Amino acid sequence: MTFVDDTADLLALRPGDPGYDEELAGFQTGLPQRPAVVFPVSSADDVIAAVRYAAAEGLPVGVQATGHGLPDASEGGVLITTRRMDRVTVDPEARTARVQAGVRWGQVVAASEPFGLAPLNGSAPGVGAVSYTLGGGLGILAREFGYTADHVRSLDVVRADGRLRHVTLESDPDLYWALLGAGHNFGVVTELEIDLVPVRTIYGGSLAFDGQEVDPATVLRAYEEWTRTVPDELTSALAVIPYPDVPALPPHLRGRYVVSVRVAHTGAGGEELVAPLRRIGPVLGDSLREMPYAEAHTIYNDPDVPNAYHGDSAVLSELDPAAAGELLKLTGPGAPTRCVVQVKHLGGALAEPAPNSVPYRDGRFVLQLLAAGDRETARTLLDPAFALLADATLGRSLNFAAGAGDRPEGLYDDGTRKRLAGLKAQYDPANLFRRNYAISAR
Numbered sequence: 105m106t107f108v109d110d111t112a113d114l115l116a117l118r119p120g121d122p123g124y125d126e127e128l129a130g131f132q133t134g135l136p137q138r139p140a141v142v143f144p145v146s147s148a149d150d151v152i153a154a155v156r157y158a159a160a161e162g163l164p165v166g167v168q169a170t171g172h173g174l175p176d177a178s179e180g181g182v183l184i185t186t187r188r189m190d191r192v193t194v195d196p197e198a199r200t201a202r203v204q205a206g207v208r209w210g211q212v213v214a215a216s217e218p219f220g221l222a223p224l225n226g227s228a229p230g231v232g233a234v235s236y237t238l239g240g241g242l243g244i245l246a247r248e249f250g251y252t253a254d255h256v257r258s259l260d261v262v263r264a265d266g267r268l269r270h271v272t273l274e275s276d277p278d279l280y281w282a283l284l285g286a287g288h289n290f291g292v293v294t295e296l297e298i299d300l301v302p303v304r305t306i307y308g309g310s311l312a313f314d315g316q317e318v319d320p321a322t323v324l325r326a327y328e329e330w331t332r333t334v335p336d337e338l339t340s341a342l343a344v345i346p347y348p349d350v351p352a353l354p355p356h357l358r359g360r361y362v363v364s365v366r367v368a369h370t371g372a373g374g375e376e377l378v379a380p381l382r383r384i385g386p387v388l389g390d391s392l393r394e395m396p397y398a399e400a401h402t403i404y405n406d407p408d409v410p411n412a413y414h415g416d417s418a419v420l421s422e423l424d425p426a427a428a429g430e431l432l433k434l435t436g437p438g439a440p441t442r443c444v445v446q447v448k449h450l451g452g453a454l455a456e457p458a459p460n461s462v463p464y465r466d467g468r469f470v471l472q473l474l475a476a477g478d479r480e481t482a483r484t485l486l487d488p489a490f491a492l493l494a495d496a497t498l499g500r501s502l503n504f505a506a507g508a509g510d511r512p513e514g515l516y517d518d519g520t521r522k523r524l525a526g527l528k529a530q531y532d533p534a535n536l537f538r539r540n541y542a543i544s545a546r
């Protein structure tokens with residue numbers, strides 16, 4: 105264990121040091137990171153020192169807040185761990201929150217709720233607010249409010265030159281545009297200032313069907329038709345999950361192949377809106393109800409224990425029910441490894457233009473596949489599955505794209521990628537921030 109020369113307080117952990125392995129622990133256990141140096145930072149000054157050290161040594165910089173992301177496994181380089189930067193400050197008058205780099209969404213929801221406000225968080229409270237937003241951020245209320253990246257007032261970022269910059273749309277329009285959509289490549293964001301929305305309660309929950317009783321393809325077809333009828337105030341997703349037979353799960357899910365539709369609606373009339381879904385077939389579980397926004401994480405009930413999986417995504421212009429039915433056959437209970445399929449409905453405010461680099465705003469759905477186990481087994485399942493929907497695929501959705509480090513294809517449309525590459529050459533010519541996915545040609 106050593107301290108970096110020019111910053112007496114910044115701890116550096118190297119392989120073999122006490123605390124090194126513990127510092128690397130995160131949600132994703134399948135993509136091991138073995139950095140040459142880990143800097144557990146507590147302040148923006150620490151981040152500056154860590155980035156300056158990496159630049160001087162010519163080492164690539166990675167960042168870990170919670171480990172929910174899907175960067176490639178890596179050896180060497182610098183890893184900055186931000187979980188100690190966990191302050192949230194809400195300004196109820198301005199309807200904003202300032203969130204530091206290590207803050208999880210659950211903290212922002214809890215801090216906003218007393219003021220009748222809510223952040224534009226995603227399905228799982230344990231996910232880091234900053235990285236989620238840098239990748240776009242497809243939230244529980246996304247169709248009503250758009251991407252979380254569309255609601256950022258400012259970003260404090262330590263750039264490759266080792267300087268901290270307070271970035272707003274007015275101060276640095278190009279860097280602001282690049283950070284929101286590709287921020288992991290342009291620096292280490294130490295703090296965000298984000299909009300909060302006046303939402304106290306929602307109508308939401310999930311409606312589950314037994315996939316052995318009701319054909320998942322039938323549910324998917326009905327879901328696709330239903331999405332054509334719903335207002336922007338309703339955001340939803342469909343998930344197809346082969347649950348393992350483990351005691352940790354509720355009895356009605358254990359060992360079952362379950363199709364569920366997850367719904368969040370602000371405003372009146374939720375019951376009537378979901379009525380067509382209830383007619384699809386016999387229901388296995390129904391948690392739809394009026395709820396305080398603070399309970400919205402129960403809609404998706406994402407796992408909160410670390411696990412190993414591989415995943416990827418496709419933003420789709422259309423969801424062809426026949427092709428999707430084929431995909432469900434491939435990924436169902438007979439698949440070589442357990443695979444979760446999720447389809448999220450886009451459109452609404454997500455289709456509105458915004459001054460950031462989040463691409464594919466004309467997508468109608470995003471398809472997410474998560475396969476258990478190692479990368480090779482997963483890819484033998486995921487590649488043919490995605491190929492079935494290739495005709496309607498616009499690209500990949502960054503927040504759900506694994507191993508983007510060596511497969512950057514499709515993360516951006518050509519125009520966005522070219523503009524990002526130009527800005528990358530300007531702001532990070534040595535490609536210090538290259539741990540996640542390639543923007544520059546180097």
Ligand SMILES: Cc1cc2nc3c(=O)[nH]c(=O)nc-3n(C[C@H](O)[C@H](O)[C@H](O)COP(=O)(O)OP(=O)(O)OC[C@H]3O[C@@H](n4cnc5c(N)ncnc54)[C@H](O)[C@@H]3O)c2cc1C
Nearest residue numbers: 168169170171172173226227231232235236241242292293
């Ligand atoms: C269970 C689960 C549910 C999810 N739900 C949603 C959802 O509803 N909507 C959605 O859009 N996404 C969702 N995601 C995806 C999630 O938003 C991304 O994986 C996100 O990158 C996770 O950020 P993190 O800080 O938690 O993870 P980490 O693994 O700690 O970080 C991910 C990457 O972001 C970069 N990074 C982290 N912090 C910084 C920083 N301060 N500055 C610059 N770069 C940084 C790092 O390079 C790192 O590799 C979900 C993921 C999981 C596992």
